[in-house]
Amino acid sequence: MLADIGLISLTIAFLFSLYATIVSAYGGWRERTVWVESARNASLLVFPLLTIPVLVIVYSLYTFDFSLAYVYDVSSRAMSPFLRVTALWGGQQGSVLFWAWLMAGFVTIVLLRKWDRDRELMPWVTFVAMLTTAFFVGVVLFITNPFMRLWHVPGAPELTQALFQPANAMPYFPEDGNGLNPLLRHFGMIGHPPTTYLGFTGFVIPFAFAIAALITGQSRRDEWILTTRRWTLFAWIFLSIGLVLGGRWAYDVLGWGGFWGWDPVENAMLMPWLTGTAFLHSVMMTEKRGMMKKWNMVLIILTYSLALFGTFITRTGVISSVHAFAKTALGPAFFAFIGITFLGSLTILYLRWDTLKSDHSLESFVSREAAFVLQNMLFLAVTFAVFWGTVFPLISELVTGTKITVGPPYFQRVTGPIFFALVLLMGVAPLFAWRKQAARSPGKAIWIPFAASLGFTAIWGFSHRIHPASIFGLWLVTFTLSAILAEFWKGIQARHATRGENFVTALFNLISRNHRRYGGYIIHLGVVLIAMGVIGDAYFKQETQGTVSQGEMLSVGGYQLEFQKLLGYPGSDGREIVEAVLGLSQNGQPIRVLNPRRDYFVVQEQPVTVPGVYSTPGVDVYVMLVGWDDNGTSATFKIYVNSLINWVWIGGIVMILGTIIATWSNPAHREATYAFKPEIVISHP
Amino acid sequence: MHNLNRKLILVLLILLASFLTVTVVYAQDGQPPTDNDVLRVAKQLYCPVCPNTPLDVCETKACLDWRAQIRDQLAQGWTDQQIIDYFVTQYGERVLAEPQRKGFTSLVWFFPLIAVLLGIGIVYEVLKNWRAKKPALATSAPLPQIPDDILKKIEREIQEMD
Numbered sequence: 001m002l003a004d005i006g007l008i009s010l011t012i013a014f015l016f017s018l019y020a021t022i023v024s025a026y027g028g029w030r031e032r033t034v035w036v037e038s039a040r041n042a043s044l045l046v047f048p049l050l051t052i053p054v055l056v057i058v059y060s061l062y063t064f065d066f067s068l069a070y071v072y073d074v075s076s077r078a079m080s081p082f083l084r085v086t087a088l089w090g091g092q093q094g095s096v097l098f099w100a101w102l103m104a105g106f107v108t109i110v111l112l113r114k115w116d117r118d119r120e121l122m123p124w125v126t127f128v129a130m131l132t133t134a135f136f137v138g139v140v141l142f143i144t145n146p147f148m149r150l151w152h153v154p155g156a157p158e159l160t161q162a163l164f165q166p167a168n169a170m171p172y173f174p175e176d177g178n179g180l181n182p183l184l185r186h187f188g189m190i191g192h193p194p195t196t197y198l199g200f201t202g203f204v205i206p207f208a209f210a211i212a213a214l215i216t217g218q219s220r221r222d223e224w225i226l227t228t229r230r231w232t233l234f235a236w237i238f239l240s241i242g243l244v245l246g247g248r249w250a251y252d253v254l255g256w257g258g259f260w261g262w263d264p265v266e267n268a269m270l271m272p273w274l275t276g277t278a279f280l281h282s283v284m285m286t287e288k289r290g291m292m293k294k295w296n297m298v299l300i301i302l303t304y305s306l307a308l309f310g311t312f313i314t315r316t317g318v319i320s321s322v323h324a325f326a327k328t329a330l331g332p333a334f335f336a337f338i339g340i341t342f343l344g345s346l347t348i349l350y351l352r353w354d355t356l357k358s359d360h361s362l363e364s365f366v367s368r369e370a371a372f373v374l375q376n377m378l379f380l381a382v383t384f385a386v387f388w389g390t391v392f393p394l395i396s397e398l399v400t401g402t403k404i405t406v407g408p409p410y411f412q413r414v415t416g417p418i419f420f421a422l423v424l425l426m427g428v429a430p431l432f433a434w435r436k437q438a439a440r441s442p443g444k445a446i447w448i449p450f451a452a453s454l455g456f457t458a459i460w461g462f463s464h465r466i467h468p469a470s471i472f473g474l475w476l477v478t479f480t481l482s483a484i485l486a487e488f489w490k491g492i493q494a495r496h497a498t499r500g501e502n503f504v505t506a507l508f509n510l511i512s513r514n515h516r517r518y519g520g521y522i523i524h525l526g527v528v529l530i531a532m533g534v535i536g537d538a539y540f541k542q543e544t545q546g547t548v549s550q551g552e553m554l555s556v557g558g559y560q561l562e563f564q565k566l567l568g569y570p571g572s573d574g575r576e577i578v579e580a581v582l583g584l585s586q587n588g589q590p591i592r593v594l595n596p597r598r599d600y601f602v603v604q605e606q607p608v609t610v611p612g613v614y615s616t617p618g619v620d621v622y623v624m625l626v627g628w629d630d631n632g633t634s635a636t637f638k639i640y641v642n643s644l645i646n647w648v649w650i651g652g653i654v655m656i657l658g659t660i661i662a663t664w665s666n667p668a669h670r671e672a673t674y675a676f677k678p679e680i681v682i683s684h685p
Numbered sequence: 686m687h688n689l690n691r692k693l694i695l696v697l698l699i700l701l702a703s704f705l706t707v708t709v710v711y712a713q714d715g716q717p718p719t720d721n722d723v724l725r726v727a728k729q730l731y732c733p734v735c736p737n738t739p740l741d742v743c744e745t746k747a748c749l750d751w752r753a754q755i756r757d758q759l760a761q762g763w764t765d766q767q768i769i770d771y772f773v774t775q776y777g778e779r780v781l782a783e784p785q786r787k788g789f790t791s792l793v794w795f796f797p798l799i800a801v802l803l804g805i806g807i808v809y810e811v812l813k814n815w816r817a818k819k820p821a822l823a824t825s826a827p828l829p830q831i832p833d834d835i836l837k838k839i840e841r842e843i844q845e846m847d
């Protein structure tokens with residue numbers, strides 16, 4: 001009964017979003033306010049209409065309504081209420097519905113808040129946003145419907161999934177469900193999908209505004225950028241959080257001692273993040289100098305298309321096998337929609353290319369502007385490298401028929417140097433002035449961080465001589481870090497000297513008076529910390545695997561692990577646990593006991609490796625229980641000594657902090673933004 | 686007959702590989718291969734049947750067997766490269782973690798390089814164009830003509846905002 005209400009509401013939501021798409025385009029084209037208003041009203045109803053099916057699914061998950069195929073697939077009686085509710089995005093049907101719901105929510109906020117200010121753009125913003133919403137709601141309705149029921153057809157070997165009762169079929173009510181994939185029962189994987197989707201769907205707003213600006217010719221003015229600046233940052237930071245959470249999940253759950261494996265699914269998420277980051281920077285150039293308007297458009301179109309592409313590869317599994325493509329209608333539908341979005345946007349961009357001329361010119365090759373162009377190019381290059389490596393197996397299979405694998409060695413080798421250049425640029429660019437660089441002054445500003453970084457590297461590199469490339473990596477990180485800190489120091493000192501503020505007050509005022517600039521620098525600091533973690537992971541990782549009897553020891557990287565005993569006991573959520581007890585010591589000094597586990601989920605017949613981790617700012621000792629003999633007297637362990645890996649997570653938190661500071665609404669600043677507008681009007685009537 | 690051919694090719698390949706690569710033979714020092722030796726080889730390979738899973742971390746029964754096979758081969762004195770080549774002849778190019786640098790597959794390495802070079806070219810062109818343009822506001826004095834009443838209105842609005 002409830003499911004029927006959900007299904008009906010979903011159907012109406014689809015019809016309304018379709019109506020809003022068509023009518024807003026018509027109203028925009030003919031400039032008929034009545035139609036545009038009607039489209040707006042229809043759009044505003046889509047979000048509440050989608051909320052009903054979302055609530056119905058959540059309620060069904062909560063109350064164990066296993067007659068729904070989706071509930072049967074992703075939940076079970078053994079799961080806690082919290083896990084059952086989060087199972088909303090634990091499977092395909094639920095997560096696509098969740099995607100559509102979030103997007104409709106964003107559209108609603110935009111339509112409520114920006115309607116009066118950006119009247120000219122709104123018909124087309126509505127058009128673009130509702131077209132995407134209609135597509136996703138259509139996919140939920142026609143391709144991966146979460147309201148499918150289980151039916152028993154006499155004579156059929158398996159249960160049938162259908163929305164409505166097939167002929168002769170009996171409804172089937174299973175006693176218990178399959179339960180959420182055990183690998184997904186982790187805070188990282190519970191937080192990862194919603195944050196990622198917030199990021200992906202968040203980019204629809206700047207994209208819709210960009211396309212609307214192009215269609216109306218408003219792209220001549222750059223207002224759409226000011227309107228969507230916060231949205232972009234919002235989408236970007238959620239995508240960043242999603243990436244970090246996904247990495248943390250991989251580290252804790254997948255049991256290979258790392259956080260990034262260059263899997264197609266990971267790459268799919270990294271690509272829109274890369275172009276989105278480039279877009280954030282390019283938009284700054286337009287705000288400051290009225291330049292790079294074409295880049296903005298190209299980058300937002302790419303970012304949004306890549307976000308759709310990411311959903312496409314994640315949801316269809318097309319990369320691992322071409323055959324997954326046509327298994328359901330999902331692959332072709334997505335492929336067609338991405339194609340239409342991408343090519344349609346490019347066509348509009350081509351037609352409006354002339355509206356995107358730069359207002360200013362460049363006076364020097366060594367300037368902040370030049371650095372911005374270079375970084376955009378580097379971001380595009382690294383995106384291309386990731387894209388190419390991700391889709392190449394597919395191309396190879398289609399062209400030559402040979403299946404190949406493009407594994408981490410490719411990505412490390414190709415993207416490594418480009419990332420190196422990007423991080424370096426991040427340290428150097430703030431030292432360049434806008435417009436023009438007097439030939440000598442960057443040298444002066446650079447040499448202190450440069451000398452400091454050389455010093456650090458020499459000492460550090462001397463004590464850890466492992467890999468020559470690691471020395472470059474360490475230098476890069478210390479140089480960029482000190483260059484950014486030097487920027488803070490310069491500002492603090494200036495305030496201290498001119499206003500007599502003490503250093504803490506000066507730092508506080510510095511950040512709060514220029515929150516965008518220093519928020520940005522704090523984000524950069526976060527990125528450097530992540531880079532440090534990545535370098536630690538790439539060059540300083542040590543590992544060993546061995547089988548030991550009780551009382552015997554394994555040692556690696558100055559740490560010793562003594563196998564004490566093996567325990568077996570039943571755990572929560574329907575699992576059988578085998579746990580090893582290991583004494584960890586460093587150079588003979590006992591540190592603590594580690595308990596790597598192997599959880600076996602009986603119903604799903606799936607083992608999950610839970611590592612025992614001793615975590616410090618410098619290193620993580622990460623132990624996995626690989627196997628054991630039947631009476632538990634000997635066991636096999638894999639041990640990783642992961643250097644600096646914690647800085648990846650710390651860097652992620654610093655980035656979030658920086659973003660909050662950068663987006664902080666500051667009344668004085670908001671006035672300044674509005675005062676900026678008439679100037680634009682004058683220069684382009 | 687077919688089987689014999691296959692073996693012959695294999696032997697030839699192994700011979701060829703041993704000429705081409707610097708080889709380390711583990712069986713000669715009398716030590717049985719350790720887990721670390723096995724994983725060193727497995728790390729360079731992908732599971733031939735599972736989607737996107739490196740052989741050193743794959744936990745399926747088939748992968749356990751493959752790792753056991755690597756151990757046997759190491760014990761028999763095979764070099765890392767010989768084992769890898771063996772896997773390629775048995776299961777195809779897809780078992781290699783690092784794509785080859787020959788044939789069609791070399792394009793995977795080649796294109797990013799072209800992209801970077803192209804990118805540098807574009808950056809140079811963009812900057813050159815920007816430089817070639819005269820500073821827009823400083824020199825091109827005649828601002829677009831705006832009717833006086835509109836200008837006054839704008840000025841009034843600006844004042845109201847302050």
